[in-house]
Amino acid sequence: MGDTGTRTGLIQGRYRLVEVIGRGGMGEVWRAVDEALGRSVAVKCLKPMGPSQHDAGFTTVLRERFRREARVAAALQHRGVTVVHDFGEYEGVLYLVMELLEGRNLSQLLEDNGRRPLPVAEIVDIAGQVADALAYTHGRGIVHRDLKPANIMRLDDGTVKICDFGIARLGQGMGISSRLTGVGVAMGTPHYMSPEQIGGGEVDHRSDLYSLGCVLYEIATGAPPFDHEDAWAVLVGHRDTVPQPLRAHRGDIPGAFERIVLDLLAKSPGERPADAGELRRRIVPAGAPGSGRAAPAAVPLPPWTRGMTAGRPAPAAGLRLALPDHTAGLTAEWTTTADPRGALPRPAAAPARPAPPAELLSQLAGRHNAGLSLGRLGRWEEAGEVHRAVAAERGHALGPDHPDTLASRYEIGFSLSRTGRAEDALREFRRVAEGRERTLGADHPDTLAARQETAYVLGQLGRHFEANDVYTAVLAARERTMGAGHPDTLRCRHNLAFNLSRLGRLEDSHRMAGDVASARAAVLGAEHPDTLVTRYEVAYALGRLGRWTEALETYRDVAGARGRALGPDHPDTLAARYEVGISLGRLGRGAEALELYRELAADRVRVAGPEDPETLRARHGIGVNLGRLGRWDEALAQAREVSAVRARVLGEDHPDTLVSRREVAVGLGWLGRWDEALTVYREVAAGRERVFGADHPEALAGRNDEAHCLEQLGRHTEAMELYRRVAALRGRRGTQGGRDLSWAPGREPAHPVPPGP
Template sequence: MQADAVAGRYELIEEISSGGMGTVWRGFDAVLDREVAVKLIRPDAIVSAAQAEEFALRFRREARVTARIQHHGVPQVYDAVLDRSYEQLYLVMELVHGTSLRAFIDPGQPLPVSWAAAFAAQISTVLSYAHAVPVIHRDLKPDNVLVTAEGGVKVLDFGIAAILRTDVTRITATGSSLGTSQYMPPEQVQGATVTPHSDLYALGCVLHELLCGSPVFDGDTDFTRMNQQVYDAPKPLREIRPDIPAELERLVLDLLAKIPEQRPADAYAVYERLVPFLPAPGSPPEPSSTVPSDGPDPTLMFRRPNAPRRRADTAPVLERFTPDLHASVPSLAPDTGLRNSIKAAISRSDELLDEDRFAQAAEVLEIVIAPAGEAQGAESSQVLSLRARRAAILVIGGDYRRALPEFDALAAAYTRTTGPSREDALECLQQAAFCRAELGQATAALRQFQDVLGRVKRVKGDASEAALEVRRHIGVLLLSEGKVREALDILQPLYDDLCLVQGKNHESTQEVGEILARVRLAGGAGGEAGQAS
């Protein structure tokens, strides 16, 4: 299960997409233990050593320039890797989860003006930062824009556009100029100099499509559409959709001017002209009947600027890349294949744990859990063990939010299959309570710890190792809620039992003793904080 690695560091896990310029992989950074996007670009037209050396120099220079676009609307460039043969290059970037802007374009349900303006305003903000570097996108289109759960946009592929510069050399897989005919400005079609105004033209094409659900020009072939971009006048928006404000129609027509200098001065000017169509801070959202169902709201950042991150259980569901778990473990049909896959996953996960790569160690197990569940049953002992192992790794890595629902589900599953007081069920209940405590859900955590303690005492007694640990959690949680007397009623007997069972010099005994001493020094419960010494 060892994945291919780039530069000995970036492990390629799943191919996300492929196209004429190469492939995009979901990967893991082995050093920082985080997901990354690895873009493999194949400069197929490089045929000589001189070309390769020139490309290598430009690649490094442009990758560094691209990395200077410091804006949250641009996925950050983490690394740029060129192999020694100059035959393959990799951009390592922030992995973005989101839904394509293309999904918001529907001829049968055009977007509200505020939504279209909000998308365009965010894109123009990104372009203003990029053009200041300067970096020109050259291929702005809905497919290169992702919308996050909070309604923010991420403009993709600045890195590729900056490196595969069509005004320097043509090195795409087909040898054709970079760009998409439905959004390509006249100067790019004609092979003239591409400038920031070229990106503004593409933005005009995108805004037109967001507002009316169809492209500016819709010829049957790339050649026809390119010819239309150069020679045909765009149809005014209000002839297609009468409710469009006249000033917004004027902005789109200005963006689509054939001569670059006749377009708005820059991306900032575009943003300023969009401001009147953006919702004011504190204003209500658009009626649900006029917007895409369950979609991220691009107006949120304008209606509630600098708002906190939305809670996980209220964030809209996004279209995300989901690995094909069956493809990840190809030999699942024979029992030996499944056993070998699980064994390899556990071994690889252990290796990653030794390197403190907790996120990837958990994912390696996740890959085999689904197919193992289908083959053996979702509540078979091995599948539950794999799930518990993965959840424990999430806890070790501090990912309590993802671990909590899994431990809740595991506790319920173990209760059904082995009984409520069996060790596996109790351990999962305890871990769920611990996660709740770490997430600040003190009341719920306390209630759950008390439930666990009652079950443990019936099975193992009050001074068992498990009971002592749970009693400590309960005492600390009571202190955190300001219930000092109740906490002391737990912690002082706990300290006495620890002295008897483990001795005064044991780490756990000393820890509880120090807690009692601090409470006593603070005058907790009238200075009667116990006799720890």
């Protein structure tokens, strides 16, 4: 293809380059024609990066990173994100094929306006559309990292789109986007960089929110918040200086909107809006009349709401029909009756419900968001109370089957499942699934999400066969409507793989989890948290299959990747390290496992305290591996300490407490104290029967331990009677087809019963 800047060409025999329409630090953008489909497209050609182009290793890493990030960008399907059609490499040049956008970016709009600020109504509209797009991308774990006016397009029809997702991540990942000198890549522009980007700290979705605040400040005042020619002065401004209020520049900015922008520009990420969804809910009311002095007379709805009707869902397959919060004023009658022929839902015969006041809907949206925030903090009981109250009011104002009412009921179910009330959660999710099917259709993503949660709760209840049926049906619907590679489809397949392992179908579970891990790595990247969750499940299946060497290698890979991506103290990183210890123990490498668990316990104490359940789990591992090394007096003391704390913190009959109690009995047996061991084994068996039922595998294992102990005491008649009883219960369970692995003891290191003297 040669130098794309000097002549046109035909890429891969398909994309004919017509003219350069933009140049930037990473290459050129061409207007092109896709000759296979006969449509106009934009093709971004990435140029070699300065002196590093001669470094073969750098080029290889860049090429692989480009493919990964291009797949991420291509997976984004939202009206506010530029669509990526294709990508590849041709004659040494990496290229990305995108939709051709007809419009102007925000930087061009300002220039067209003589660097004068844009009208308030237009600013609010742009802010709402960008927040909507960021809510979508951030919800999929994607951070832009280089949001600026030149990367936000205002199309001729008024639609706003964010450009260069994936390309910004590409530069950031190569360690070049945040440098102000070096390879000359114009990314991470200092006027829009967050303080954490400048300081080299951890960057998450709130960094994008800060950059958006800089953009809104500029289009509202005509200049960015720290407008200096010297780059260092700009960076110091971001780090140390509070920006001037917008209304110091112009008096017609609504006070509430000014507050939003200043909140976005908070120096600490924790002081900014929690997420783009919260921001989106604040934006439109902030631009409305009465929200500040000299507000504009009206703020129009975003252009994409044109043509929406009050009560009849749009016909496009897969379209999310729940209206965004800022279009709540469009709401009317949503209660519908499903057409038995599978056609669109049709309005019910009931008279139309009057539209509730917009102010009420906004208040309810804010309270709903507060409930979500409580859940993110782990305060599930409080979150549930908030969602119950909001659901009742939404049901009264909007109807029981309105998407907003069902969204609140969905969160009630989620809170119930996280507080151990699985039966109640199951009823709630089933109710939501039925309502969404009536209103939105059986294959709508929200309906499928509710059905998937139903399957999850069935698994919590140990009803894995039923869960398997639901997961299988949901997976088929997701593959049919979204495609096999869609993130939601992959999430369902992951859950199905997890459930298969609980059914004892370990080979199937391992194979499916491996497929999902590969697909997620291809779409999201090898170190994306979702990819690592599935690789963790692959390792678990390997361990259950007795392939501990492979399990150890996989757990170590996951622990290392999580440490890099999430930090060494993140709960997921620590959980993977715990599994490394189990694998070492299973391979007979007790000394290494002991050292690992001691380090892990110290880290857990530092992060969560000495009585956190995960701290106690690590301490349990210390005791187990002391026993493996024959240090039984120390092992027994450790088991007794952990058992006592678990009984106080978790309860006498909690499975973890019972595992520790069993370890006490094991230690007593190895020390020849069989009378004491028998008492403890009986307590454990009785506790498991109370928790799981008499014929549960763990209860049967407890009685088996008791029988073995009776043998060591010479009480053979009692032992044989107990063995017969266990065999009968096991046989009865087998005829019922039951195999309940809802509690998986393989993840809690434990010893076999010691042999007799």
